[in-house]
Amino acid sequence: MDFISILSIFVMACFVGYYVVWSVTPALHTPLMAVTNAISSVIIVGALIAAAAAGIGAGGAVSKWLGLIAVVLASVNIFGGFAVTARMLAMYKKKDRPVPAAQK
Amino acid sequence: MEHASVNPWAALAYLVAGVCFILALRGLSSPATSQRGNRMGIIGMTIAVVTTLVTHAPMLQVAAIGNGAWFELDTVTLIEILAAIGIGAAIGLFTARKIAMTDMPQLVAAFHSLVGMAAVLVAAAAFLNPQAFGIADRVIPMIGQPFFAIYPQSRIEMGLGIAIGAITFSGSVIAFLKLNGNMGGAPILLPGRHVINLTVLAAILGLVAYFTQDQSPWIFWTITALSFAIGFLLIVPIGGADMPVVVSMLNSYSGWAAAAMGFTLHNTAMIITGALVGSSGAILSYIMCKAMNRSFISVIAGGFGAAAATSDGGAKVDRPWKRGSAEDAAFLMSQAEQVIIVPGYGMAVAQAQHALREMGDKLKAHGVRVKYAIHPVAGRMPGHMNVLLAEANVPYDEVFELEDINGEFAQTDVAFVIGANDVTNPAAKTDKTSPIYGMPVLDVEKAKTVLFVKRSMGGVGYAGVDNDVFYMDNTMMLLADAKKMVEEIVKSLD
Numbered sequence: 001m002d003f004i005s006i007l008s009i010f011v012m013a014c015f016v017g018y019y020v021v022w023s024v025t026p027a028l029h030t031p032l033m034a035v036t037n038a039i040s041s042v043i044i045v046g047a048l049i050a051a052a053a054a055g056i057g058a059g060g061a062v063s064k065w066l067g068l069i070a071v072v073l074a075s076v077n078i079f080g081g082f083a084v085t086a087r088m089l090a091m092y093k094k095k096d097r098p099v100p101a102a103q104k
Numbered sequence: 105m106e107h108a109s110v111n112p113w114a115a116l117a118y119l120v121a122g123v124c125f126i127l128a129l130r131g132l133s134s135p136a137t138s139q140r141g142n143r144m145g146i147i148g149m150t151i152a153v154v155t156t157l158v159t160h161a162p163m164l165q166v167a168a169i170g171n172g173a174w175f176e177l178d179t180v181t182l183i184e185i186l187a188a189i190g191i192g193a194a195i196g197l198f199t200a201r202k203i204a205m206t207d208m209p210q211l212v213a214a215f216h217s218l219v220g221m222a223a224v225l226v227a228a229a230a231f232l233n234p235q236a237f238g239i240a241d242r243v244i245p246m247i248g249q250p251f252f253a254i255y256p257q258s259r260i261e262m263g264l265g266i267a268i269g270a271i272t273f274s275g276s277v278i279a280f281l282k283l284n285g286n287m288g289g290a291p292i293l294l295p296g297r298h299v300i301n302l303t304v305l306a307a308i309l310g311l312v313a314y315f316t317q318d319q320s321p322w323i324f325w326t327i328t329a330l331s332f333a334i335g336f337l338l339i340v341p342i343g344g345a346d347m348p349v350v351v352s353m354l355n356s357y358s359g360w361a362a363a364a365m366g367f368t369l370h371n372t373a374m375i376i377t378g379a380l381v382g383s384s385g386a387i388l389s390y391i392m393c394k395a396m397n398r399s400f401i402s403v404i405a406g407g408f409g410a411a412a413a414t415s416d417g418g419a420k421v422d423r424p425w426k427r428g429s430a431e432d433a434a435f436l437m438s439q440a441e442q443v444i445i446v447p448g449y450g451m452a453v454a455q456a457q458h459a460l461r462e463m464g465d466k467l468k469a470h471g472v473r474v475k476y477a478i479h480p481v482a483g484r485m486p487g488h489m490n491v492l493l494a495e496a497n498v499p500y501d502e503v504f505e506l507e508d509i510n511g512e513f514a515q516t517d518v519a520f521v522i523g524a525n526d527v528t529n530p531a532a533k534t535d536k537t538s539p540i541y542g543m544p545v546l547d548v549e550k551a552k553t554v555l556f557v558k559r560s561m562g563g564v565g566y567a568g569v570d571n572d573v574f575y576m577d578n579t580m581m582l583l584a585d586a587k588k589m590v591e592e593i594v595k596s597l598d
Contacts, residue, residue: 001115001370003257009372010363013379016126021384023133026480026505027494029388029487030208031142032132033355036381037215039125039145040362042374043222045118045156046237049369050229051185052162052178053236063233064181068188070225073218075192076199078149081215083200085142088208091494092135094501 031088038081044074115372117155122376124148129380135500152373157185205495206452209351209484210283216354217276220335223269223361224328227262230368231324234258237369256316258368263312263324265364267331272357274335279350282339283484291343298405304334338404344484345449345526348392349403351485356385388486395480395506397532397542425561428580430589433520433555434596436580440517442473444509446546447489448482450523450559454586460522461496463590466597475512476503477546479527510547519551521573523586525558529571538569554579557589 024032050067053060125148131141162181167174203211231254234240239262240252254262281287294300311327342350363378365371393400437443445464451457464474476498482489493503513519521528524546531538532545548554554573560583561574573579582589 006367006370006372006375010367010375010379013122013376014383016376017129017380017383018387020126020129020380021387024129025132025134026391026478027487027490027500027503028132028135028138029391030212030485030491031138032129032384032487033212033351033388033485034208034215035128035132035142035145036355036359036384037212037219039128039149039377040219040358040381041222042121042125042149042152042377043219043226043362043365045152045371045374046226046230046365046369047222048153048156048185049160049237050226050233051188052157052160052181053233060233060236063229063236066225066229066232068184070222070229071185071188072192072195073222073225075189076196077192077215077218077222078196079193080196080200080211082142082146082149083197084203084208084211085145086139087200088205088491088494089135089138089142091491091497092138092500093494093497094135094499 027092028089031085034081034085034088038078038085041074041077041081044071044078047071047074111159114155114159117151118371118373119376121148121152121155121373124151125373125377125380129384148373153189204455205492206455207284208491209347209488210280212485213276213280213283213351213354216351216358217273217280219358220269220272220274220276220354220361223358223365224266224273226365227266227269227368228324228328230258230262230365231266231321239368254319259315259319260312261364261367263315263327265361265368266324266328267308267312268357268361268364270328270331271335271338272354272361274332275339275350275357276335276354278336278339279347279354282344283347283351291341293341294337297337297341301334301337304330304337308334341405342403345481346396346403347484348481348486348488349389349396349400352385352388352392353404354385356382356389359383359385392481392486395544397540397544423575425575426577426580428555428582430582430584430592431596432580433582433589434593436553436555437467437472437518437520437593438470438597440467440472442475442512442516443467443518443520444513444516444548444551445474445476446519446521446524446528446548447476447478447493448522448524448527449484449488450525450557450586452483452488452492452523454523456522456587456590457492457496457498459587459590459594461493461498463594463597464498464502466594470597474502475509477506477509478503479506479524479544479546482524482527506544506546513547513550516551518553518555519546519548520555520557521548522557522590525571526569528573529569531569531572540569549573549576549578552578555582556580557582557584557586559583559585 047070128141128145131137162178163175164178166176230237234254239258240254243253244250359381366374528548532540532543
C-alpha cells in the first residue's frame with residue numbers, strides 16, 4: 001500500500017471516529033475511555049511481529065525481548081480493559097428491572 | 105524500494121478488525137446496546153491477534169537448499185509469546201475484577217501508561233530490527249559492513265510513534281500518581297516552564313526531521329529521552345480537578361501513538377483504531393474544557409487553582425450560615441414532592457454512593473420523586489459519577505445531564521448537594537471577576553431548599569472560590585463526612 005492510500009484510511013477513520021464518539025451518551029464516557037484504552041492496545045500487532053522475528057535480522061534478539069515485554073503490557077491492557085468495561089456496562093440498569101440479589 | 109508484500113487475506117482481516125472497533129464504540133450510544141459493542145471490540149481484537157500470529161508465525165531457518173531456505177516453526181518462541189499473553193491476561197483480569205469503581209480514574213491512567221510504553225517498545229524493536237518489519241533496504245556500501253537503511257518515511261513515523269508513546273507513558277504515570285494520591289494534587293510550578301517545554305518540543309520535532317537524514321542510534325534515543333521528559337513536565341503543573349481533561353488528553357495520545365505505529369507497519373487495524381481512539385480522547389477533552397469554560401491551552405499551561413487558593417486565605421469574611429442535622433434533612437426531604445441529588449467528587453472520596461441509593465429508595469417509599477443531576481466535570485474523569493451511581497444500582501433513567509435537568513430546579517423542593525461545590529456556584533453566572541465565570545453550573549439555588557453536605561465550612565472548592573449558596577436563607581449546611589451523613593439520614597427516614 002502506498003502512503004496516500006494509508007493516509008486516506010487514516011483521515012476517513014478520523015471522521016468516522018468524530019461522528020461515532022459524538023453519538024456516545026455522556027453517561028457512558030467512563031466505559032468509553034476504558035474500551036478505547038483496550039482497543040488502542042491493538043499495538044500488540046507490532047509487539048507480536050517483533051517477538052516472532054527472533055530468527056531474522058541483526059538486532060533480532062534484543063528486538064524479540066522488547067517485543068515480548070510489549071506483548072505482556074498490551075495484553076494486560078486488552079484483557080483488563082475489556083473486562084473492566086464489561087464489568088461497568090453490566091451495572092447500567094433501567095428502572096423496574098429486578099436487581100440481582102447476589103452482589104459480588 | 106517496495107514495501108514487503110502484504111498477504112491480501114491478512115489485510116482484509118485487519119480491515120474487519122478495524123470495522124469491529126468502530127462498531128464497539130457505536131454500541132456505546134446507549135446502555136442497552138453497549139454490552140454488544142464491547143463484545144464486538146473483543147472479536148476485533150481476537151481477529152487482529154490471530155491474523156498476526158498466523159502471518160508472522162515465528163520461524164527458524166533450518167537449512168539452505170539450492171538458492172532457497174528451509175524454515176520450520178519456532179515452537180520455543182511461539183510458547184514464549186503465548187506465555188507473555190498469558191501473564192498479561194492474568195494481571196489484566198485480576199486487576200479488572202478487583203478494582204473499586206471509585207478508583208477507575210487511576211486505573212484508566214495506569215492503562216494509558218501501558219499503551220504508551222508498549223508503543224515505545226514496539227518502535228524501539230522496529231528501529232533495532234527493521235528487517236522484521238519490512239521497512240528497510242539492505243545497503244552494501246563501498247567501504248565497511250552492509251547495513252539496513254530504514255526508509256525515510258518510516259523513520260518519521262517511527263520517530264513520532266516513539267515520541268508520542270513516551271509522552272503518553274510518562275504523562276500517564278504522573279496522572280496516575282496524582283489521582284492515586286501518591287503525589288499531591290496541587291499544581292507544581294517550575295519557573296520558566298513554558299520556555300523549557302516549548303524548547304524541548306521543538307528539539308524533539310527537529311530531531312525527528314534530522315532522523316530522516318541520519319539514522320544514528322543517538323538521535324533515536326535522544327528523541328525517546330526528551331519525550332519521556334516532556335510528558336513529565338507537561339502534566340506535573342496541572343492540578344487535580346483538571347484531571348478529567350488530562351486523562352482524556354492522554355487517552356487521545358495513546359490513540360495517536362497506535363496510529364503512528366500503524367503507519368510504520370502499514371496496518372489498517374492499527375490506523376483505524378488509532379484514529380478512533382485519538383478523536384475520542386480529543387472530543388472528550390473538548391467536552392470537559394467546555395464544561396469548565398476554559399480553553400484547552402489554559403488547561404495544558406497548568407497552574408489553575410494555585411494562585412486563587414493562596415490569595416483567598418487571608419481575606420475570609422464571616423458570613424452567617426445555617427447548620428442542619430440529619431433529622432432536619434430527613435424531615436425536609438420526606439415532605440418534598442421532588443428531590444434532585446447533585447453528586448460530586450466528594451461523594452466518590454467518601455464512597456457514599458451505596459448509602460445515597462438507599463436514601464433514594466427510602467424517599468421513593470415516602471412518595472418522593474428522586475432524580476440525579478450530573479455536571480460533566482463532576483469527579484475525576486468523564487462519566488465518573490454515572491459509573492458510581494450505576495455501581496450502586498441507581499437506574500440510569502433517573503440520572504440526568506446538566507442541560508436536561510437544569511430547568512427543573514425551580515420546581516424542585518429540595519436540592520441535595522453531596523461532595524460537589526464549584527459546579528453549583530452561582531458566581532459563575534453573575535460575578536465577572538470570578539475565576540469560574542462563564543462555566544455552566546447547576547442552578548441548585550433555585551430549589552426551595554438546598555441541603556449542602558460538606559466536611560467543614562473551612563475548605564473552598566478546587567477553584568478556590570467561596571460559594572454564595574452556603575449563605576443563602578434557603579440553604580442548610582450538613583457538615584459531616586458524606587457517607588456518615590447520608591447513613592444518618594437513612595436512619596432518620598425509617
